[in-house]
Amino acid sequence: MLRGLLLIASMWSLSCGEAMASRAPDFALIDQNGRFHQLGRYVDKELVVVAAYQSGCARDDSVLRELASLQQRFRDAAVSFQVLVPDPDESRKSLKDLADRLGTDLPFLLDSSQLVADALSFTHCGEILVVDPARFDVLYRGGIGLYDDHPLQLALAATIPGLSSHLHYIVHSELRGEPFIQDVMPINGDPLQLAELRAARARSVSYEQDVAPILIERCLGCHSERGAAPWVMSGHQMVQGWSQMIRETLLTRRMPPGQIDYEHADRFDDVHHITDDEMSTLLAWIEKGARRNPEQPDPLVLAPSESSEWELGEPDMIVEFPAHEIPATGVLDYMFVPIELGLMEDKWVQAYEFDVDDKLSLHHIIVYTQDARQQRQNASRGGSRTNFGGYAPGREHVVLDDSTGILLKRDMRFMIQFHYTTVGRELTDRSRIGLYFRDSAPDYPLVRTAVMNGEFQIPPGVREFPVQAETVINEDSYLFSFAPHMHYRGKHIKFTLRYPDGSEDELLSIPNFQHNWQMVYRLRDPVFLPAGSRIVAEGAFDNSRFNPLNPDPTQTVGWGDQVWDEMFLTWMRISPADQPLLRN
Structure with a gap:
């Protein structure tokens, strides 16, 4: 039976x-x-x-x-x-x-x-x-x-x-x-x-009034002629053609890129984020055919074109980098190039922007400063130097808090670190950086500190390998921003502030770290760090064959310069807290 x-x-x-x-x-x-x-x-x-x-x-x-x-x-x-x-x-x-x-x-x-x-x-x-x-x-x-x-x-x-x-x-x-x-x-x-879904679907959604403003606010920065995205939102017809891909990237949180945990989104300025309401509007519009009213002008076509080849407008100073010839194949070591600035007086930098010529092969640029003393020290591999800022995909420009600035002394020069990867054909890169100066000294001069761990060894095939690092803040300070960095195996990372009294504050979490988008996350309200505070970074790497970006899941991986190695490093901008924080 x-x-x-x-x-x-x-x-x-x-x-x-x-x-x-x-x-x-x-x-x-x-x-x-x-x-x-x-x-x-x-x-x-x-x-x-x-x-x-x-x-x-x-x-x-x-x-x-x-x-x-x-x-x-x-x-x-x-x-x-x-x-x-x-x-x-x-x-x-x-x-x-x-x-x-x-x-x-x-x-x-x-x-x-x-x-x-x-x-x-x-x-x-x-x-x-x-x-x-x-x-x-x-x-x-x-x-x-x-x-x-x-x-x-x-x-x-x-x-x-x-x-x-x-x-x-x-x-x-x-x-x-x-x-x-x-x-x-x-x-x-x-x-x-x-109820939330029914309400979203019950709304009358207009491309001109509802959809296009979201696209302009959230997407157009990358999906433009000079942007990092692979296609341009040049008008309704282009968006309609890509609408099903837009739906898929929203549901999987692939776009906007470099997203932080959305519970932290209100804590940061200029983050790549989209709200539930905006997602509902876009998906409701796509479900109804992604149509527009042909009798009304297309807001994407009418969106202001770039008045300058610089996204932040014309810089106060442009520093040209030397041209680099990139071979078709091979492994390229880091290059260090000194560049004299010729400043006649001290300057305070409010923002900087990279104009990258060849985004295909340029993995990153790190800009260091060297004063007269540093230029005489440790001349090998660039000499003694102080980190100023850098470029990585998704980090084309950095705008600092209005009350802050980075000091460039008149005796300083730049020491530029270039890292290129070969892509199968010969290329030439002629990149540059634009500097934007303050008119006066800031209330809070910024310095950089870091939290890092270079001692890990990731075994082959491991789906989740945890790594932790921390740094101690030795004097009362304010924290203004984070710039996390991992390579292809980077999976997730979060930062916790542990106060001297034992209490904690989770500052930032990136649950889905994406190597292709190395962002700077700038706090809307800088955080006070009492002396003795610790900033703890907890993250993980995926060295398995199920990581589609993994160069080789059969290898043990440690710290290294190349993208097939790994890094666990986050730069942070802080300022001494020798006066109360003044908000503009």
Whole structure:
């Protein structure tokens, strides 16, 4: 009897597979602990199980407890269990409290915009989605199917000891490569309350009034003729053609680039960020065909063109760098080039901008200053020097806080470090830097300090290798900005201020570090650092084959200059706190 039952089940599963087949879109969210999760990054797993949850829904606790139990049972297996929370009334704290109450470390992904729940077509609390993350195939959608003495369930439980739910049976079967009964279990939870999503869709969205202003504010800086983006937002037709790609990059948080944890976004100026409301507006417009009113002018076409080849306007001083001939192949060492500035008096720098000629091969530029004393010291590899600033992709210009400045003394010269990588053809780079000066001395002269660790050794194949570093602030100071730097294996990094009294403040978190976007993050309100404070950097590297940027997952990796080596370094700008902070 049982053998016949399982034979029928096996045959039925095969016939049902095509009916079940569909694809899930890629998406990314942050969990209750500030960790980044993207469906497409789970290619090291055979399955990703996602359950929809909202507080107050019927039977949600029983679903969560079963999910937590299965996570423990399959902890060492190639499956990830996650909980999607499409609820703007929830917070990281409330979800942490929920996880603590359940005694689980399940990731609870906060979907405050409700856009991900909609993209995944979730409709009810307790709804389960089982996805193959390599192909995005949906293997199962339905209820969790807690066992309740149903004859078929009893029969299955007799062959698989400890079976507790239909989801358990599916995961067990998939991981063993066995066919399974794809009978869809009923979803016993209440309908999801998606008021935020309904409100966004109910709004009348105009390209001219609603969409174009977001694109101009959030996107046009890079998607312009001289910008870093691969295509130009020259007008509506171009945006409409790229609209599905825009949707995908928003859902996966690939764009805007270099995003910090959105809970910290209001703490920083000039960050690449997009709000839930702006995302809802753009996606609603795209869903409706990404149309415009042909009788109205196109705001993207009318957007002010660049009046100068410099994004910040004409500099007060332009420093030309010598031309460098880049060969087609080979490994290039760092180059150090001294450049005399010829200043007749001391100057305070308010901003600087790099005009990079060849962004394809130029990995970075670091500008150092050398006064007369430093020029006489340690002449090898550039001599004694002080870090002034630098260029990396995404860091073309830096504007300092209005009350601050960097001192350039009249006896100083620049010592420029250039790092190029070969790209298969010969190139010539003629880059330069523009300097913008203050009219008077600032209230807060900036100096640079760093937090770094150069002692790590990342083993081959490791998916998450943690690294930590810290620096002690020896005198009362103000902290103004961060500039983190890792290479291709950099995965995430966060910074915590630990005060002398033992209290803490999480200053910045970058849950999804991207080597191609090396940003400067400038605090809107500088942070006071009492003497004895410690700034702790905690991050991780991905040296596995599942990191698409990894040059070679078979190598042990340590600190090194080249991009196939690694660095764990963050420059910070601080100023002595010898007077109260004055805000403009």
